[in-house]
Amino acid sequence: MWKRESGGRRLARFLPVVVVLMISIIIYSIYLVYNCFPLLQIEVPEEYRDDAARRRGFIHLLFSHLLASLMFWSLFKACVTGAGSVPDTTVWKSRPNTAELVERKRDGTVRYCHKCAHYKPDRAHHSRHTGTCTLKLDHYCPWVANDIGYFNYKYFYLTLLYSTATLSFTSATMFPTVSASSGKTSEGKCRGPNVTPVLPSIVGSFFIFHTYLLSINSSTVEYCEKRRGGPGHDWDLGVWNNIKEVMVGLGSKVHQASAHITSSVGGKPFSLACPRWRTLW
Numbered sequence: 001m002w003k004r005e006s007g008g009r010r011l012a013r014f015l016p017v018v019v020v021l022m023i024s025i026i027i028y029s030i031y032l033v034y035n036c037f038p039l040l041q042i043e044v045p046e047e048y049r050d051d052a053a054r055r056r057g058f059i060h061l062l063f064s065h066l067l068a069s070l071m072f073w074s075l076f077k078a079c080v081t082g083a084g085s086v087p088d089t090t091v092w093k094s095r096p097n098t099a100e101l102v103e104r105k106r107d108g109t110v111r112y113c114h115k116c117a118h119y120k121p122d123r124a125h126h127s128r129h130t131g132t133c134t135l136k137l138d139h140y141c142p143w144v145a146n147d148i149g150y151f152n153y154k155y156f157y158l159t160l161l162y163s164t165a166t167l168s169f170t171s172a173t174m175f176p177t178v179s180a181s182s183g184k185t186s187e188g189k190c191r192g193p194n195v196t197p198v199l200p201s202i203v204g205s206f207f208i209f210h211t212y213l214l215s216i217n218s219s220t221v222e223y224c225e226k227r228r229g230g231p232g233h234d235w236d237l238g239v240w241n242n243i244k245e246v247m248v249g250l251g252s253k254v255h256q257a258s259a260h261i262t263s264s265v266g267g268k269p270f271s272l273a274c275p276r277w278r279t280l281w
Helices: 007-040 051-080 153-181 199-216 221-227 241-249
Strands: 126-127 132-134 140-141 146-148
Touching: 007 051, 007 153, 051 146, 051 153, 153 199, 153 241, 199 241
Parallel strands: none
Antiparallel strands: 126 132, 140 146
């Protein structure tokens, strides 16, 4: 649930999403016009066409659309899927079972959110952007205009994965085109910088960082708290189980990891680094 916003604030919140879509459309158009269409040789008479180049063009077209479709669907799911909030029940408004709560304030008391007027379960943090306590809050992402947390972190991670794959593929396959069109000196050397690796490098760095967080079962908020010397808790179940817990849910089928299948099954369980489960309800 979002706090009430004026029309201007609501427009400003979705502006980064529009920017992402516009950049994607521009890159997509450039890739089609300057790479795929020339390889397909649509306007070239059939007897003069290079069959090997046409095959490359069809392969580029197929894989670029496949990766882009996965990227846009992941982005859409990350935008529209709520991160998850604390249940509006009397248990969390009055007094939860403190024996099942691990995280405490510095003075040892149970964490309480005065803005939401309820206690906070483990790994939940108040988000000033949405005005609610978000389950396993990772961060607020302006590029999807949404909190990233328990229910949509998988989609956010897949967005980074498929974005990196899409940009890397388009950059690699378009490199000869960029090199040929960047201009040449009389000695035959290309002039001008080649900017094709820039975007995959930027997005890829975020993907690598979140892959690291995924491998240790940590959120961005928890990582920053530990870096500042704050109290930290070990949610690490081992790399394989950490990945399964986020991508498919422990006990689910591994092939669901790359698909857009909700990984939670009833309640909202969080695992400690010991073999037991704790649920919010």
